[in-house]
Amino acid sequence: MKNATPKPGRPGEVSQWPRWEGPEESRPAGYLPAERNAGTRSGDSREKTRDDALIADQVAAQLEQNPFLxxxxxxxxxxxxxxxxxxxxxxxxxxxxxxxxxxxxxGVYACENRLEVGASESGRLRDG
Structure with missing residues (x-):
């Protein structure tokens, strides 16, 4: 194996490698064992709320930079x-x-686009 020492990181991130998700008996040497709930983050709901708030701020800042919006x-x-x-x-x-x-x-996993096409607050009339 090219890099024999596994890197630290949270489960499910590419920074944490190599992780073996298969059966333990066939795990190659040098691989970390799989962790339970690898797709979820450990921690309390305050951490999740903080992450969501940070993402919301970053998305809002990105939208402010968009000249078409x-x-x-x-x-x-x-x-x-x-x-x-x-x-x-x-x-x-x-x-x-x-x-x-x-x-x-x-950090964004998905985006549900509920935007309606019409006029924004610029004063134009909405379609329909």
Missing amino acids: DPRSVSVSVEHRRVVLAGVVDTPEASLRAERDALSIE
């Missing part, structure tokens, strides 16, 4: 690292860009 017309909520975008944008492209912006933030 009025960030005041988009609300961001995060629960369990899943972002929900709601509000009104001017074009379908702006909606897609907002979703891509949210997904570009490290």
Whole structure:
């Protein structure tokens, strides 16, 4: 094995390698044993809430940098690292860009795009 010493890190992260997820009897030498609930983080709900709040702040900051959006017309909520975008944008492209912006933030697992296409707070009339 090229790097015989496993790196530390949380289960499920690429920084923690090599992890053996198969049966113990066939685990090659040099691999760390698999941990229970490798896809979930240990810790209390305050840690999860703090992570979600940090992600929400980062997504909001990213949306403010997007010249195609009025960030005041988009609300961001995060629960369990899943972002929900709601509000009104001017074009379908702006909606897609907002979703891509949210997904570009490290730690975001999914983005539910509830943005409606119409006029933002810039004063134009909504479609429909």
